[in-house]
Amino acid sequence: MNYCTECKVAVSKTISNCPLCGSYTGDKEAAEDFFPQYRTELEPYVSYPKLGKINAKNTFLQTGLLRILLLVIAICITINLLIGGYFWAGHVISSAFVIYICVIMTIYKNRRFYLQITVNSFVWSIYLVIVDLLMPNGFSGFSLLYGVPGVILAGIILIDVMIALNPSSTRGYYFALLNSCFWGLIPQILIWSMNWATGFIWLPFGLFFFSIANYCIVIFLCYRHVKSEYKRKFHF
Amino acid sequence: MPDEKTKRTKPTKAEKAAAIKLKKEQAAVKRNTQKQEKEQAVAATSLVKAENTAAKKVKKQYLTEKKNNTQKAKKVKIEITPKTKKQYTVQKKALAKDLIKAEKAAEKELQQQLMKNLEASSDFWSTLDNAGQIFPATQSPDMNSLFRLSTVLNKPVDKQLLQQAIVDITPRFPTITCALKQGIFWCFLEPPIKPIKVLPMTQLPCARMQIDSKNSMVRVTYHGNEIAVEYFHTATDGTGAVTFFNTLLHRYFCLVSGIKFNDYTNCVNYLDIPKPSELEDSYLGMDIKKRNKSLDKSAFHLKGTHLVQNGVRFIKGICSSAELKNLAAKYDATVGQFVTAVLAYTMQQMKKLQKGTKPVTISVAANLRPYYMSKTFRNFVSYFVVDAQEYTEFEDVVKTTIKQSKEQNNKEFYDELVTLNVRAQNNFFIKMMPLPLKNFMLKFAFVLVGERSQSMMLSNLGQINAPEFFKDFVKRYEFGLGGTKQKKVNASCCSFNGIFTITFASIIKERTFETIFFQKLSELGLEVCVESNMDFREGAAK
Numbered sequence: 001m002n003y004c005t006e007c008k009v010a011v012s013k014t015i016s017n018c019p020l021c022g023s024y025t026g027d028k029e030a031a032e033d034f035f036p037q038y039r040t041e042l043e044p045y046v047s048y049p050k051l052g053k054i055n056a057k058n059t060f061l062q063t064g065l066l067r068i069l070l071l072v073i074a075i076c077i078t079i080n081l082l083i084g085g086y087f088w089a090g091h092v093i094s095s096a097f098v099i100y101i102c103v104i105m106t107i108y109k110n111r112r113f114y115l116q117i118t119v120n121s122f123v124w125s126i127y128l129v130i131v132d133l134l135m136p137n138g139f140s141g142f143s144l145l146y147g148v149p150g151v152i153l154a155g156i157i158l159i160d161v162m163i164a165l166n167p168s169s170t171r172g173y174y175f176a177l178l179n180s181c182f183w184g185l186i187p188q189i190l191i192w193s194m195n196w197a198t199g200f201i202w203l204p205f206g207l208f209f210f211s212i213a214n215y216c217i218v219i220f221l222c223y224r225h226v227k228s229e230y231k232r233k234f235h236f
Numbered sequence: 237m238p239d240e241k242t243k244r245t246k247p248t249k250a251e252k253a254a255a256i257k258l259k260k261e262q263a264a265v266k267r268n269t270q271k272q273e274k275e276q277a278v279a280a281t282s283l284v285k286a287e288n289t290a291a292k293k294v295k296k297q298y299l300t301e302k303k304n305n306t307q308k309a310k311k312v313k314i315e316i317t318p319k320t321k322k323q324y325t326v327q328k329k330a331l332a333k334d335l336i337k338a339e340k341a342a343e344k345e346l347q348q349q350l351m352k353n354l355e356a357s358s359d360f361w362s363t364l365d366n367a368g369q370i371f372p373a374t375q376s377p378d379m380n381s382l383f384r385l386s387t388v389l390n391k392p393v394d395k396q397l398l399q400q401a402i403v404d405i406t407p408r409f410p411t412i413t414c415a416l417k418q419g420i421f422w423c424f425l426e427p428p429i430k431p432i433k434v435l436p437m438t439q440l441p442c443a444r445m446q447i448d449s450k451n452s453m454v455r456v457t458y459h460g461n462e463i464a465v466e467y468f469h470t471a472t473d474g475t476g477a478v479t480f481f482n483t484l485l486h487r488y489f490c491l492v493s494g495i496k497f498n499d500y501t502n503c504v505n506y507l508d509i510p511k512p513s514e515l516e517d518s519y520l521g522m523d524i525k526k527r528n529k530s531l532d533k534s535a536f537h538l539k540g541t542h543l544v545q546n547g548v549r550f551i552k553g554i555c556s557s558a559e560l561k562n563l564a565a566k567y568d569a570t571v572g573q574f575v576t577a578v579l580a581y582t583m584q585q586m587k588k589l590q591k592g593t594k595p596v597t598i599s600v601a602a603n604l605r606p607y608y609m610s611k612t613f614r615n616f617v618s619y620f621v622v623d624a625q626e627y628t629e630f631e632d633v634v635k636t637t638i639k640q641s642k643e644q645n646n647k648e649f650y651d652e653l654v655t656l657n658v659r660a661q662n663n664f665f666i667k668m669m670p671l672p673l674k675n676f677m678l679k680f681a682f683v684l685v686g687e688r689s690q691s692m693m694l695s696n697l698g699q700i701n702a703p704e705f706f707k708d709f710v711k712r713y714e715f716g717l718g719g720t721k722q723k724k725v726n727a728s729c730c731s732f733n734g735i736f737t738i739t740f741a742s743i744i745k746e747r748t749f750e751t752i753f754f755q756k757l758s759e760l761g762l763e764v765c766v767e768s769n770m771d772f773r774e775g776a777a778k
Contacts, residue, residue, distance in 0.1 A: 004766075007751060007754055008755065010765045012767060018766070019768035035765055042554065047461070049438065049460075228361075235363060
């Protein structure tokens with residue numbers, strides 16, 4: 001063992017400088033009778049890995065890009081307000097929202113796949129509605145007639161495929177399917193309640209009944225799993 | 237008359253000549269034969285000689301050829317032609333493929349084993365205990381909410397056997413090895429979908445852990461003779477961690493030695509089914525009393541240059557338990573009280589150096605299990621706070637530490653302290669709040685109440701009980717905390733088999749606090765050996 005005369009502590013023979021004060025620890029004579037149990041029973045067995053330079057977790061994409069997005073939004077809103085007219089900055093805001101939730105958070109949150117599908121479907125639906133609302137000619141309804149139903153339908157089909165490929169998959173897929181089916185009912189309900197479209201629009205209508213069919217199948221076949229998953233997610 | 241005898245005895249001239257001739261011929265023949273024999277002998281010896289020389293020549297030739305060949309081989313450079321390069325890359329790829337195949341096969345086997353375990357526990361899920369709620373909310377790059385338990389063995393660690401051991405014991409501790417999932421109102425625990433992998437130590441201790449719904453809240457690493465297990469604090473507290481760690485070591489030693497040990501002191505048989513008493517949230521069984529204490533005041537915090545590394549620096553002090561106990565007895569204190577007093581004294585010195593004005597308080601973790609007869613493996617811990625007040629003399633600090641420890645370290649005190657947290661959990665409006673909003677409020681409350689009012693934390697595991705046969709395998713235990721944002725340095729200690737280890741976990745580059753602490757112990761006459769996982773020159777600043 002080596003010995004630090006400043007701190008009056010012993011250190012391992014492999015260490016030339018005291019870990020506390022940095023003094024040279026070459027004085028072996030002073031450590032001869034110092035805590036002999038350490039020298040005989042512990043010192044030969046202790047080693048530390050050489051780690052090299054380790055940096056903190058790189059969260060540039062998460063924090064840095066968020067700051068860049070906020071800056072861009074702020075600049076666009078300022079320019080839009082100064083110029084006036086059509087509120088095109090809304091497109092920038094909604095796009096930034098989609099990029100952050102669907103791309104950056106996906107990378108950092110390490111979500112389960114079914115959750116990714118659900119979140120992406122929801123976020124893209126909101127995005128399409130916002131885009132539709134911000135159109136120069138006003139709300140055309142294409143988002144509710146085609147955009148949102150298309151996205152939700154794609155999500156439901158994808159979840160059905162994942163469940164079919166792996167029948168013993170987790171309860172989470174059933175939970176995600178039920179959530180997506182719930183969203184799938186909304187476009188048609190809105191169309192009926194507000195009398196938007198004249199005539200029959202097959203996409204939201206088909207989605208409505210497809211969602212109901214999925215609901216029935218999942219609840220009849222996997223009731224126990226669904227109940228357990230809801231109990232966990234909504235416990236308070 | 238002539239004599240017949242004389243006629244017979246006298247040979248004639250011819251006869252004489254013939255005899256002489258015969259003699260000559262015989263002599264010649266004899267000479268010839270002798271000559272021939274000589275020649276033959278000479279020929280034979282010359283033949284042997286020739287053979288020997290020939291053999292030597294051949295041998296010499298062989299050796300020279302060999303030498304020439306080796307020299308030639310050294311001189312000859314392998315020409316890297318596109319053909320040879322292609323062959324080499326093909327071979328390399330094939331080797332890499334084999335390695336990957338072998339790794340995948342091993343992982344598949346692990347996954348199958350885990351799936352079997354998961355099937356057995358597929359319906360298992362659990363809410364978080366009261367203390368565990370705070371950690372997912374307060375996790376940040378500066379605060380990992382991790383702690384580490386490690387041991388130094390007498391032999392190098394066998395990675396495969398350790399991997400087998402961790403897979404075997406995983407189903408026995410479902411609440412510790414669970415993954416954290418986020419619900420709508422609260423987080424909850426579920427079995428992870430990825431097995432706990434044994435990893436080599438390539439990061440600093442208590443480096444940030446990915447807490448998600450796929451991976452367990454436990455990380456197992458090894459290096460040389462050391463096994464370390466790092467826990468996210470939601471999983472368990474120190475006492476639960478020791479039981480888990482001892483069970484892991486028990487299983488590992490059984491696999492290493494091939495002996496089935498039946499001593500389960502402070503550990504459990506991995507084949508048992510988890511008992512309800514081990515999985516319960518014991519906080520809910522506490523007596524709720526009205527909290528009389530007001531909000532704690534802000535405390536003095538160390539200043540320093542942050543380390544840029546992801547993790548903490550450990551500085552460990554190792555000494556004899558018996559000597560430390562004798563030293564503490566001189567001041568009529570227990571080991572825990574004595575260590576707390578030395579920490580408080582050290583912090584007072586730091587306050588003088590850094591010209592602080594706020595009071596110095598040391599938060600000491602306390603295990604609540606003995607007070608409530610709980611056997612849970614989950615969090616069941618609280619703390620009491622020792623205020624060094626304005627005392628700067630060591631003896632005064634020790635006296636006030638002992639006094640405050642006795643006043644606070646009792647059941648009534650903890651009932652009051654934990655009341656606020658348990659009531660908050662049961663409050664209807666807080667229950668109905670969505671999880672993101674709840675996390676935000678918890679984080680805010682933690683910074684306001686948790687960290688602000690404490691200068692540093694001390695967590696003392698005390699004497700670690702373990703099976704008797706552990707002494708043949710284990711040299712010492714070590715217990716270390718993770719980094720926290722405001723409490724730059726935290727301390728933790730434990731003892732085993734006559735060896736006491738105190739570990740300082742620091743997120744700042746400066747080592748003044750640890751230096752003053754160990755110098756004080758040396759001054760009091762204790763022989764201490766110091767180790768660190770970071771060289772004095774290492775530790776780049778932010």
